[in-house]
Every structure is written in C-alpha cells, then in structure tokens.
Amino acid sequence: MxxxxxxxxxxxAPGPVTNSQIRIYSMxxxxxxxxxxxxxxxxxxxxxxxxxxxxxxxxxxxDKNPAGTVPVxxxxxxxxxxxxxxxxxxxxxxxxxxxxxxADPFKKAQQKMLLEEFSKVIALIYKIPIGKSxxxxxSADEEELKGxxxxxxxxxxxxxxxxxxxxxxxMIDYLMWPWFERADSFGVARPLDAAPALxxxxxxxxxxxxxxxxxxxxxxxxxFLKDYFDGKPNYDLGL
Amino acid sequence: MxxxxxxxxxxxAPGPVTNSQIRIYSMxxxxxxxxxxxxxxxxxxxxxxxxxxxxxxxxxxxDKNPAGTVPVxxxxxxxxxxxxxxxxxxxxxxxxxxxxxxADPFKKAQQKMLLEEFSKVIALIYKIPIGKSxxxxxSADEEELKGxxxxxxxxxxxxxxxxxxxxxxxMIDYLMWPWFERADSFGVARPLDAAPALxxxxxxxxxxxxxxxxxxxxxxxxxFLKDYFDGKPNYDLGL
Numbered sequence: 001m002x003x004x005x006x007x008x009x010x011x012x013a014p015g016p017v018t019n020s021q022i023r024i025y026s027m028x029x030x031x032x033x034x035x036x037x038x039x040x041x042x043x044x045x046x047x048x049x050x051x052x053x054x055x056x057x058x059x060x061x062x063d064k065n066p067a068g069t070v071p072v073x074x075x076x077x078x079x080x081x082x083x084x085x086x087x088x089x090x091x092x093x094x095x096x097x098x099x100x101x102x103a104d105p106f107k108k109a110q111q112k113m114l115l116e117e118f119s120k121v122i123a124l125i126y127k128i129p130i131g132k133s134x135x136x137x138x139s140a141d142e143e144e145l146k147g148x149x150x151x152x153x154x155x156x157x158x159x160x161x162x163x164x165x166x167x168x169x170x171m172i173d174y175l176m177w178p179w180f181e182r183a184d185s186f187g188v189a190r191p192l193d194a195a196p197a198l199x200x201x202x203x204x205x206x207x208x209x210x211x212x213x214x215x216x217x218x219x220x221x222x223x224f225l226k227d228y229f230d231g232k233p234n235y236d237l238g239l
Numbered sequence: 240m241x242x243x244x245x246x247x248x249x250x251x252a253p254g255p256v257t258n259s260q261i262r263i264y265s266m267x268x269x270x271x272x273x274x275x276x277x278x279x280x281x282x283x284x285x286x287x288x289x290x291x292x293x294x295x296x297x298x299x300x301x302d303k304n305p306a307g308t309v310p311v312x313x314x315x316x317x318x319x320x321x322x323x324x325x326x327x328x329x330x331x332x333x334x335x336x337x338x339x340x341x342a343d344p345f346k347k348a349q350q351k352m353l354l355e356e357f358s359k360v361i362a363l364i365y366k367i368p369i370g371k372s373x374x375x376x377x378s379a380d381e382e383e384l385k386g387x388x389x390x391x392x393x394x395x396x397x398x399x400x401x402x403x404x405x406x407x408x409x410m411i412d413y414l415m416w417p418w419f420e421r422a423d424s425f426g427v428a429r430p431l432d433a434a435p436a437l438x439x440x441x442x443x444x445x446x447x448x449x450x451x452x453x454x455x456x457x458x459x460x461x462x463f464l465k466d467y468f469d470g471k472p473n474y475d476l477g478l
Binding site for chain 1: 314318320321322325326328329332333344345347348351352355
C-alpha cells in the first residue's frame with residue numbers, strides 16, 4: 001500500500017486511476033470520509049486512498065471538488081463524486097455485490113428519513129465540544145442530544161432488531177456509525193446512558209468486521225481531536 | 240375530485256387509502272410539496288390529495304409526520320414517507336413507469352450533487368424577500384444569488400442540453416422548478432438576467448405538460464405570498 005501521509009499544497013496532482021476499481025480522496029480521521037470507506041470496505045471494492053491535508057490543500061484538489069471537502073470519489077473514467085451520502089449511494093448502485101441499501105423502496109425511504117433526523121445529531125455532536133472549549137454552558141445542547149439518542153433508542157426498541165435496518169448491518173448503520181465511534185472522544189458519551197438499546201447497538205457495531213477494519217480507537221481519536229480543536233490538526237498522527 | 244380546501248384542527252382523521260394508488264398530504268402553494276406533485280403527475284400515478292392548514296393543523300397530522308411539514312405520502316398499506324426529495328425518489332423507485340432519475344449511477348449522483356448545491360439557492364430565495372419586508376439591505380444576498388444562477392447557467396451551457404439531465408425533463412428539473420416558478424413573485428427575478436441559458440430553460444419548463452398541469456401563475460403566487468409574508472396565508476386562495 002502507498003503512503004497514507006496526507007498531500008499538501010505544492011504536491012503534484014496524481015494521474016488517472018489505473019491500479020484499482022476506484023479512488024477516494026480522504027482524511028484519515030474525517031467521519032464523513034469514514035462513511036465512504038466503510039461502504040468501500042463492506043462491499044469489498046478494490047480502492048486506493050489519497051489523503052488530503054485539509055488545512056493546506058494542493059491546488060488541484062479544488063478542481064476535483066470546488067468545495068474542498070472530503071470524501072471525493074474518482075473513477076477510472078475520471079468521473080468525480082462528492083458528498084458522503086451521495087458517494088455511498090453511488091457505490092451501492094455501481095457495485096452490485098452486497099447491497100447495503102434495502103431493495104424495497106419504502107425500507108430505503110425509512111433509512112433516508114432516519115438519516116435526515118440524524119443530521120441534527122451530527123450538528124449537536126460538534127456544537128457541544130466547541131461550546132465546552134470556549135467555556136460555555138452546553139447543558140441545554142446535551143439535553144437536546146440526549147432526547148435525540150432516546151428517539152434513536154426507541155426506533156431500535158420498536159423495530160426489535162439488532163441493527164437499524166434489520167438483524168444485519170445495512171447502509172443506515174454505516175452512515176451513522178462514525179459519530180458513535182467518536183462519542184467518547186467528543187465528550188458526548190454521557191447522554192448515551194439514557195439510551196441502553198443504542199449502546200447495545202454500538203457494541204454490536206464494534207464487532208462488525210468492516211467497522212473493526214476501518215475504525216480508530218478512542219485514544220487515537222482523543223489525541224487527534226485535542227489538536228483539531230486547538231486549530232492544529234495532525235492528519236498524519238500515528239504514521 | 241374531492242374538495243381541495245385545507246383541513247384544520249378538529250377535522251376528523253381520514254381513513255385508509257382505498258380509491259387511489261397513493262395519497263399526498265400537501266398544501267397548494269408549498270414548493271416542496273409541488274416537487275412531489277410534479278413527480279406524481281409526470282409518472283401518471285393515480286393519487287388523492289389532502290391539503291393541510293399549516294398554521295392550524297389537525298392533531299392527527301402530527302401522527303403522520305411529527306415534524307408537521309408537507310409533503311407526506313401515505314400508501315395503501317398505511318406506510319408514511321416524509322421529506323420532499325425522499326418522497327420523489329420513493330415514487331420513482333416504487334412506480335417504474337417513466338423513470339425520472341437516470342439509471343446510470345454516476346448521472347444520478349450528478350443530479351444529487353446539483354441538488355445539494357441548489358439547496359443554497361432555496362435558502363437565499365427565502366432570505367431576500369424576508370429581508371426586504373423588514374427594510375433590510377439585501378444587495379449582498381442578491382449578488383450571491385446571482386452568482387448561484389450564473390453557476391447553474393454554466394452547467395446548462397457546459398452540458399449543451401435543453402434540460403439539466405439531457406434533452407428531456409428529468410428528476411433534477413422537477414426538483415428545482417418550484418422556486419423558479421415563484422422567482423418573480425419572490426422578487427428574485429432580476430438576478431436571473433445574468434443567466435440567459437437558465438431563462439431559456441425556464442421557458443422550456445413552462446411548456447412541459449406536467450409543469451403546465453401543476454403550476455400556478457405569477458399573479459396567484461404573488462397574492463398568496465403577500466398574505467404569507469404578512470403572517471396570514473390563505474391556503475384556500477382561489478377556491
């Protein structure tokens with residue numbers, strides 16, 4: 001495998017994708033890019049990774065994605081796909097092995113509705129540690145987050161399934177997982193105590209072979225996030 | 240056809256869907272609900288409409304969608320689907336006649352990326368008239384909107400097609416149309432002058448039989464929006 005070290009401004013642009021099925025522009029600790037890497041790994045797609053220094057981007061990266069964010073997928077044909085959810089759905093449709101979204105349109109719509117609701121959880125998960133680092137009172141946000149976790153808990157309890165889409169891991173689980181992997185590191189683990197079924201789901205997710213092969217442990221996330229919230233992220237931490 | 244008048248608090252809950260393929264909870268002037276009605280009409284689906292008084296909702300409507308927004312779809316089996324984009328994609332997958340999203344996963348992803356970008360246009364289209372009604376200087380927002388319109392113009396020019404997904408109307412056109420239908424009524428038509436290809440697209444869209452059968456004219460929108468921005472929307476205007 002090539003170096004995982006992130007590419008910085010001035011580094012030459014990579015050539016076309018030739019030695020794999022697809023390429024992902026990523027950042028090792030980005031939860032949005034992790035969604036796409038989970039889907040790539042779960043589906044057994046042969047891919048290459050180019051990590052980008054998000055605070056000092058190579059100029060050619062903005063030609064790939066003017067928004068400058070990861071993940072971005074690049075195909076053998078040079079097609080570019082941005083946005084974490086769009087990349088995951090693209091991969092699921094393009095590579096038919098091990099479909100992750102349900103085939104049933106209603107069940108798929110249910111996953112998308114849950115995802116829409118979950119976007120509010122993501123916003124809170126960032127808001128709380130940022131507020132804390134500024135010495136603000138974040139108790140109202142923590143209470144709101146607890147309410148959101150309780151709702152997710154109710155979904156699991158109501159469905160009586162091990163995962164959100166049934167008794168095996170499907171797309172919705174992978175799309176939500178990266179923020180639960182970081183719950184402890186973000187300092188938002190306490191509101192989870194009110195959501196025991198959700199905590200059980202987290203334990204099951206950690207046992208999933210794809211999650212195991214993709215995730216970092218809490219200590220690594222904590223070390224990364226400490227520097228990140230200080231404005232000096234070390235994207236090559238541990239390399 | 241049953242009355243289109245909107246249902247208010249205290250009105251009894253409707254029974255299950257029996258006389259059509261699907262039901263939509265809507266509001267006649269809501270651009271988000273119009274997306275779903277455009278897709279229903281374009282695909283020739285037999286549906287029934289229940290319009291909801293969004294300022295004085297029947298309590299049972301919150302059981303259908305706790306967020307209280309339209310559109311909501313209800314199936315013969317009693318399944319409920321919320322969120323305009325999710326409902327449109329559900330309809331396109333459930334009813335196979337006249338597919339509106341491209342079958343090619345990359346072309347579909349392109350439409351979704353454009354839609355993601357368009358969500359910022361929607362935010363500005365509301366921000367400008369609200370700012371104007373408060374006597375604020377909205378010139379910076381209008382400039383930003385002009386830039387967004389120019390970008391959409393470039394997409395059309397670059398693709399050399401009549402519509403955003405090719406030479407016939409596809410999903411992305413219907414998902415963006417409702418706000419262009421209201422551009423004049425929202426007072427944001429001027430920034431369009433910098434986007435001639437986009438204006439040509441608008442002229443073509445007005446000629447589409449589905450758009451023709453679904454839209455209201457500018458005068459009606461203006462009358463509705465005047466009351467709406469005064470906080471007293473007349474959902475039954477013209478009935």
